[in-house]
Amino acid sequence: xxxxxxxxxxxxxRSRYWDExxxxxxxxxxxxxxxxxxLERCDPEFASELLERPEKTLGSAGAALHQIDLPKDxxxxxxxxxxxxxxxxxxxxxxxxxxxxxxxxxxxxxxxxDKARSKRVSSAVFLCxxxxxxxxxxxxxxxxxxxxxxxxxxxxxxxxxxxxxxxxSGYVTAQKIxxxxxxxxxxxxxxxxELDVELEDDLVGRxxxxxxxxVNGILKFYPxxxxxxxxxxxxxxxKSISLENKGVGV
Ligand SMILES: [Zn+2]
Numbered sequence: 364x365x366x367x368x369x370x371x372x373x374x375x376x377r378s379r380y381w382d383e384x385x386x387x388x389x390x391x392x393x394x395x396x397x398x399x400x401x402l403e404r405c406d407p408e409f410a411s412e413l414l415e416r417p418e419k420t421l422g423s424a425g426a427a428l429h430q431i432d433l434p435k436d437x438x439x440x441x442x443x444x445x446x447x448x449x450x451x452x453x454x455x456x457x458x459x460x461x462x463x464x465x466x467x468x469x470x471x472x473x474x475x476x477d478k479a480r481s482k483r484v485s486s487a488v489f490l491c492x493x494x495x496x497x498x499x500x501x502x503x504x505x506x507x508x509x510x511x512x513x514x515x516x517x518x519x520x521x522x523x524x525x526x527x528x529x530x531x532s533g534y535v536t537a538q539k540i541x542x543x544x545x546x547x548x549x550x551x552x553x554x555x556x557e558l559d560v561e562l563e564d565d566l567v568g569r570x571x572x573x574x575x576x577x578v579n580g581i582l583k584f585y586p587x588x589x590x591x592x593x594x595x596x597x598x599x600x601x602k603s604i605s606l607e608n609k610g611v612g613v
């Protein structure tokens with residue numbers, strides 16, 4: 364087995380998703396939907412690595428998409444891999460800090476959907492046209508008006524030219540929705556728990572209040588804003604990877 368995750372992605376995507384990649388290369392769509400069961404069938408160890416360390420593993424999927432040679436000059440530079448149909452689903456009330464940073468599926472009803480907005484991203488992917496290196500650039504400490512970016516390949520180290528790949532504008536369309544446990548899922552008299560879910564890019568606008576949805580994503584937290592106390596409390600939120608909308612009243 365190949366231990367380089369980008370090479371592993373490349374093998375799996377080539378063998379299972381070739382037709383889908385060809386179709387995407389000729390379209391303006393930006394998501395390649397990959398069923399978790401397909402990954403599990405190809406490589407169970409890799410699939411469980413994805414559940415445990417989703418951000419790192421999905422990051423290497425971007426590099427893999429770039430490496431895959433497609434016919435003619437088609438390319439998948441802007442495409443993101445989105446995992447669907449995760450095993451098991453959680454109610455919001457079941458979530459706790461043990462699930463932070465893991466890839467999980469949650470189910471519930473949308474109670475609120477904010478307006479879409481433009482959000483600054485914290486990192487972007489660039490291709491160095493000098494040496495072919497694909498690298499993830501932290502954007503939190505660069506001047507966005509005049510970015511001084513250096514190729515991460517130490518033998519190269521040049522300041523461009525770069526071809527911008529994923530998130531290179533530094534902005535992405537985002538939307539916050541609030542999900543609530545469905546009343547039919549909890550005991551009578553127990554107040555339903557809620558969770559904020561962040562949708563990005565082509566997931567924005569895919570869910571409205573009243574819809575019952577399943578969201579696959581990564582559980583994250585931020586410290587609770589309180590000046591008075593030095594408490595270690597935190598609030599959970601959910602960074603979505605893909606979404607299945609079952610519609611109203613289901
Ligand atoms: Zn370079």
